[in-house]
Amino acid sequence: MMRISLFLGCLVPNRYPGIEKATGICLETLGIDWKELDGASCCPAPGVFRSFDEPTWLALASRNITLSETDDRDVLTICNGCYGSLADANLKLKNNSLLKEQTNSHLSQIGRHFDGTIDVRHIIEFLYSEIGVQKIKEKIVRPLDLKVAVHYGCHMLKPSSSRATASVEHPSVFDELVEALGCTSVDYPDKMECCGAGGGVRSALGETALAITEHKLGKIEDADVDCIVEACPFCHMQFDAGQVSLAGKGREFGIPVIHYSQLLALSLGYSAEDVGINLNEMDCSDFCNLLGK
Amino acid sequence: MAGAPSIEEVIEDFNVLKCMQCGVCSGSCPSGRQASLNVRRLVRKIGRDHAAICDESLWMCTTCYNCQERCPRGIAIVDVILAVRSIAAHEGLILERHRHVAYLLQEHGHAVPIDDTHKEKRMQLGLNSLPSTVHSHPDDLKDVKHLLASCGFGEITGRKE
Numbered sequence A: 001m002m003r004i005s006l007f008l009g010c011l012v013p014n015r016y017p018g019i020e021k022a023t024g025i026c027l028e029t030l031g032i033d034w035k036e037l038d039g040a041s042c043c044p045a046p047g048v049f050r051s052f053d054e055p056t057w058l059a060l061a062s063r064n065i066t067l068s069e070t071d072d073r074d075v076l077t078i079c080n081g082c083y084g085s086l087a088d089a090n091l092k093l094k095n096n097s098l099l100k101e102q103t104n105s106h107l108s109q110i111g112r113h114f115d116g117t118i119d120v121r122h123i124i125e126f127l128y129s130e131i132g133v134q135k136i137k138e139k140i141v142r143p144l145d146l147k148v149a150v151h152y153g154c155h156m157l158k159p160s161s162s163r164a165t166a167s168v169e170h171p172s173v174f175d176e177l178v179e180a181l182g183c184t185s186v187d188y189p190d191k192m193e194c195c196g197a198g199g200g201v202r203s204a205l206g207e208t209a210l211a212i213t214e215h216k217l218g219k220i221e222d223a224d225v226d227c228i229v230e231a232c233p234f235c236h237m238q239f240d241a242g243q244v245s246l247a248g249k250g251r252e253f254g255i256p257v258i259h260y261s262q263l264l265a266l267s268l269g270y271s272a273e274d275v276g277i278n279l280n281e282m283d284c285s286d287f288c289n290l291l292g293k
Numbered sequence B: 001m002a003g004a005p006s007i008e009e010v011i012e013d014f015n016v017l018k019c020m021q022c023g024v025c026s027g028s029c030p031s032g033r034q035a036s037l038n039v040r041r042l043v044r045k046i047g048r049d050h051a052a053i054c055d056e057s058l059w060m061c062t063t064c065y066n067c068q069e070r071c072p073r074g075i076a077i078v079d080v081i082l083a084v085r086s087i088a089a090h091e092g093l094i095l096e097r098h099r100h101v102a103y104l105l106q107e108h109g110h111a112v113p114i115d116d117t118h119k120e121k122r123m124q125l126g127l128n129s130l131p132s133t134v135h136s137h138p139d140d141l142k143d144v145k146h147l148l149a150s151c152g153f154g155e156i157t158g159r160k161e
């Protein structure tokens, strides 16, 4: 069985801890050999820090990777941003000996060394290929009769040149995992579009990010779903806190936002409160009631 | 301190001049459709003059990779934008909010550190008030700070506050 270390990043533990709790429940119930990656830092966030200085981005990302190399475990990410940052850095350093040498000279100052012995995984791709839809179905104790707008986000699948996953324009892995839990994945226009948050746009140019979010939420609203399911706390925050900002401007959507780990934990018999759906920024009490206890 | 490439290197390394101005990139761009980024024009500008580093639309790209996936000339547009951003950053052109995020990383090892509201949420869920990251491991935080110093990150982003 595959050994993994769970990389938390920033937003999951520090803004949406329900996702951290839910992920632990899922990994435990599925019988995966896992532990948290103690002492990890920011991945670091690719849009901002890779933009500023690539050597710094590689140094910090590689420190996180070496913590997992020491344990001889693959790194499991639950965020598209962390995945994009760590997987891209890992690949770059494995394939470019000059960059590896430069990065290792920084790492040597803290007594670490990048060897390139492990892989970086994303929870969707990991569950799909290592556990499989069938085995997940067998673990379900409460099938969820929900209509869901699946949001893949960007960095799970792109750039395709550095990803093992199949189609970029019409993927199905995430939809299959959602439907395994009894849900219906409802198709909608611009399903593969960005949430608007990435690339440092949310942090510095919030109105631009929000315009992209509002467009996507409009398409999801028309699809008449019970909730949005994503696999990235940054998309999660952009849709969740974004709806609060948009409501402040008179544009109400009221669509609950749920990370796949939370959805899976619900189907494993846990309550909405157990996995912190009630701790979203927007009010999700109707949705929590719909789910019952 | 290796730092940023020159704009000439970016043009050369990423074949920026192969752009035929077809507009597939801007037609695929959420930030163009919903806001005012014109990535086709940005690519042309990068190919023509150094002034591209001052163009604020550089920072409107969400790095969604739509354009890069679809460019018929195979130009790695996002990699180009990130490289030009790094030239801008090394010349001191960093948006105030980004400077603040850089400060948070240098101080806490997290771009988004914990706060009291979320400590409370963690405890409500039965989790430790601090996660198992650098927040619970001061020695690891020290290593992160050491690495940032070794890379000269503070000088690049202008450590202040």
Ligand code: SF4
Pocket (backbone or CB within 6 Å): B018, B019, B020, B021, B022, B023, B024, B025, B026, B039, B040, B043, B070, B071, B072, B073, B074, B075, B077
């Ligand atoms: S898609 Fe490629 S070739 Fe066409 S305008 Fe954009 S960068 Fe140029």
Ligand code: SF4
Pocket (backbone or CB within 6 Å): B025, B028, B029, B030, B031, B032, B037, B039, B060, B061, B062, B063, B064, B065, B066, B067, B068, B077, B078
């Ligand atoms: S990567 Fe940036 S420029 Fe390209 S389509 Fe996405 S937002 Fe537009």
